[in-house]
Amino acid sequence: MPLVLTEEQTMLQESAAGFLAESGVKELRRVRDERDPDGFSRDLWKAFAEMGFTGILAPEAFGGLGLGHVEAGVVMEEIGRNLTPSPFLSTAVIGVSALKHASEDRKADLLPRIVAGDLVTALAVDEGAKHNPARTAMSATRSGNGFRLDGKKSFVVDGHVADLMIVAARTAGSTGEQDGLTLFVVDPKTRGVSIERTVMVDAHNAARIDFDGVEVDADAVLGEVDGGWKLLEGVLNAGRAALASEMVGVGDEAFTRTVDYLKQRQQFGRLIGEFQALQHRSAHLWSDLEVTKAAVLKALQMLDEAPDAAAPYVSVAKARAGRTCTLAVQEAVQMFGGIGMTDEVDIGLFMKRGRVGQELFGDDNFHADRIARMASY
Amino acid sequence: MAEDLEAFRKDVRAWLADNCPPEMREPLKDVEDRCWGGRRFKFKNEAQKLWLDRMAAKGWTTPEWPKEYGGGGLSREEAKVLRAEMARINARSPLDSFGIWMLGPALLKYGTEEQKQKFLPPIIRGEIRWCQGYSEPGAGSDLASLQTRAEDRGDHWIVNGQKVWTSYADKADWIFCLVRTDPAAKKHEGISFVLFDMETPGVTTKPIVLISGNSPFCETFFDNVRVEKENLVGTLNKGWDVAKYLLQHERTMIGAMGQAAGVRPLGQIAKSTVGMDGEKLADTLLRTDIARLDVDLMAFKLAMERTTDRIKRGLSDPAAASMLKYYGTELNKRQYELVMSVGGAEALEWESERSRKGDDARTWLRTKANSIEGGTSEVQLNIIAKRILNLPGA
Numbered sequence A: 001m002p003l004v005l006t007e008e009q010t011m012l013q014e015s016a017a018g019f020l021a022e023s024g025v026k027e028l029r030r031v032r033d034e035r036d037p038d039g040f041s042r043d044l045w046k047a048f049a050e051m052g053f054t055g056i057l058a059p060e061a062f063g064g065l066g067l068g069h070v071e072a073g074v075v076m077e078e079i080g081r082n083l084t085p086s087p088f089l090s091t092a093v094i095g096v097s098a099l100k101h102a103s104e105d106r107k108a109d110l111l112p113r114i115v116a117g118d119l120v121t122a123l124a125v126d127e128g129a130k131h132n133p134a135r136t137a138m139s140a141t142r143s144g145n146g147f148r149l150d151g152k153k154s155f156v157v158d159g160h161v162a163d164l165m166i167v168a169a170r171t172a173g174s175t176g177e178q179d180g181l182t183l184f185v186v187d188p189k190t191r192g193v194s195i196e197r198t199v200m201v202d203a204h205n206a207a208r209i210d211f212d213g214v215e216v217d218a219d220a221v222l223g224e225v226d227g228g229w230k231l232l233e234g235v236l237n238a239g240r241a242a243l244a245s246e247m248v249g250v251g252d253e254a255f256t257r258t259v260d261y262l263k264q265r266q267q268f269g270r271l272i273g274e275f276q277a278l279q280h281r282s283a284h285l286w287s288d289l290e291v292t293k294a295a296v297l298k299a300l301q302m303l304d305e306a307p308d309a310a311a312p313y314v315s316v317a318k319a320r321a322g323r324t325c326t327l328a329v330q331e332a333v334q335m336f337g338g339i340g341m342t343d344e345v346d347i348g349l350f351m352k353r354g355r356v357g358q359e360l361f362g363d364d365n366f367h368a369d370r371i372a373r374m375a376s377y
Numbered sequence B: 001m002a003e004d005l006e007a008f009r010k011d012v013r014a015w016l017a018d019n020c021p022p023e024m025r026e027p028l029k030d031v032e033d034r035c036w037g038g039r040r041f042k043f044k045n046e047a048q049k050l051w052l053d054r055m056a057a058k059g060w061t062t063p064e065w066p067k068e069y070g071g072g073g074l075s076r077e078e079a080k081v082l083r084a085e086m087a088r089i090n091a092r093s094p095l096d097s098f099g100i101w102m103l104g105p106a107l108l109k110y111g112t113e114e115q116k117q118k119f120l121p122p123i124i125r126g127e128i129r130w131c132q133g134y135s136e137p138g139a140g141s142d143l144a145s146l147q148t149r150a151e152d153r154g155d156h157w158i159v160n161g162q163k164v165w166t167s168y169a170d171k172a173d174w175i176f177c178l179v180r181t182d183p184a185a186k187k188h189e190g191i192s193f194v195l196f197d198m199e200t201p202g203v204t205t206k207p208i209v210l211i212s213g214n215s216p217f218c219e220t221f222f223d224n225v226r227v228e229k230e231n232l233v234g235t236l237n238k239g240w241d242v243a244k245y246l247l248q249h250e251r252t253m254i255g256a257m258g259q260a261a262g263v264r265p266l267g268q269i270a271k272s273t274v275g276m277d278g279e280k281l282a283d284t285l286l287r288t289d290i291a292r293l294d295v296d297l298m299a300f301k302l303a304m305e306r307t308t309d310r311i312k313r314g315l316s317d318p319a320a321a322s323m324l325k326y327y328g329t330e331l332n333k334r335q336y337e338l339v340m341s342v343g344g345a346e347a348l349e350w351e352s353e354r355s356r357k358g359d360d361a362r363t364w365l366r367t368k369a370n371s372i373e374g375g376t377s378e379v380q381l382n383i384i385a386k387r388i389l390n391l392p393g394a
């Protein structure tokens, strides 16, 4: 499989780019400055649905387009370039990837509503400051004909607007073990669930969620009891690769804007882009971005073609995206000089999104460590 | 398509199983295990010669070159399959060659039909070994300022001047050489790209010893050397175009040097040198360095694939080869700094058999040249800034 987009994928890229550039970065500013209670525009999300984007990963039988992770990544990259606040990651990528494993009835109920833009989902995994799913402590104990959930989740993207949550909890084993985890589909309106919206530095959505004796039925279980790890990893990998693609968009856009600025700003009677010190740093950054783009595209292709072998590629992609995007946004602010520090110029918004993207679903240390573990050293 | 490729894979696998001698599946012990071919090359053993001849007969020393000149005629995807299958059995490269990496692609683009017929088959079969006469004492990064002169004598030129850093000039049969054919023109415009036999009277070489203790390159002197006009490649005084095109191939090749097959992963070597603490290397900081390197090596390998795929399809500027050169060589230097860290005192031995005559240390030192040869890292960054980013005044 050549590491280039197919013709169809290129067309999708063009239409996503056109569509998302219309609302552009000003949509993020609107959400932030108006303190939008949803943290995204419902109308825009409906427009995503009309474009077919909400259903990229959903099977055609459920109204989706039945496309792959490469296509989802294409949309994510454009989301990154425009810093678009939307539930695309939480719902169209992660929600759909998880619910593909639900019963036929449940799929028939939920997937068409996601595709229509009527249902938002959230994945509740993290519990501490750092992503580490094996350290899940939240408990799910058998109770009646179902389970009782107790514990706390944090960094739940789109948690306060979700119509449905996918929650990782421990039905066996102890903290740190991969075995003994189970995924549950939980209605956020269930008694005992309390949700605190935690707006993040990048003005995107997240929430802390408390589960206090939350009773769910046995059919809330997604996949196998005690054996949720593999499913969770698969879902997380889809999210990680998609997020890596978004970060390529964030980093690449910050870089493009920086190079443009180097061709406009004059000091010492010259364009600052004439200074070799800045030329070399720009050329290095371009190289870094190229290498990362290759890693991200490969991870997405692997998720489509050989998902069981995708994990190392996903970790390489997410680790690279984390580092490269971080360098891109830092260099951007530095090369813009003082004006790069102002809220008026967009560059700072890219830095903020980059920081959140780096943390979400494992930063570059987490993923480099995973590479070492997979190679058993 | 996919099925054809699978069928091809099966054929290749079977052919390799039958034809790749067991000795050629063992990791290289030292640099002398490499096969360079040429009139004066002494094969290390029968297996090395057999492997070269068999691969050459299939055209697989140059898998993607056209069949009419003896190449493999494979598509890019088929060539990937061949490489993957060779890597699977740790097959050595049958032939390392400047003819393959550098001159061949330039001849395929700029050579006349006669030149292709004459020069390509002996490259493919490893019969003629080439060296590169670009750099001069006063013309390194600023290559276009070169001074070696070719005077027009009707049907031939007389060449006078000096080249330097000419890799393997003392072992090569022929040279591809940049000479100034129009001293009055601007520096990029009076250069021509010519070929001549290193046995031509007036050619002398003097080896230079490197910090690795090896002596792979030379000063090369030309004293009234006769060069036939039929051996001009491309247009007279337009040699710079040929030179640059060739450099793109050279740069991609040098960038790939850190990805040599059969290198044992550092994480595994470190297990025995630093030991384990539970499931992790006992030296956790070294472990971090290795893990980060592994991430970047894997990503870079994909970048080589993506960039060549994109250049082939016209999606990337061919100058993107400068990125591969820059990134790959800096990465390889980082890799060998870690080889030395992981090896510790063992990697410092210079002569012992145990250390394969100081192979780690010598290779570590050799990698420092990667970011110099073929145009320095700084020059690659200049090219990216100018050609790709269109930065002003670059």
Ligand SMILES: Cc1cc2nc3c(=O)[nH]c(=O)nc-3n(C[C@H](O)[C@H](O)[C@H](O)COP(=O)(O)OP(=O)(O)OC[C@H]3O[C@@H](n4cnc5c(N)ncnc54)[C@H](O)[C@@H]3O)c2cc1C
Pocket: B131, B132, B133, B134, B135, B136, B139, B140, B141, B142, B164, B165, B166, B167, B168, B217, B369, B372, B373, B374, B375, B376, B377, B378, B379, B382
């Ligand atoms: C192992 C090895 C093998 C080689 N093999 C061959 C061969 O087979 N044939 C051949 O022709 N040549 C060969 N070379 C020569 C090689 O191409 C040159 O060494 C190289 O182009 C650099 O030239 P230089 O050594 O004169 O360094 P210089 O050009 O003097 O550079 C010195 C330093 O100045 C920097 N510098 C120069 N110009 C700029 C600029 N504009 N901006 C920023 N920094 C700059 C360089 O990056 C470098 O760091 C080989 C070199 C090595 C090390």
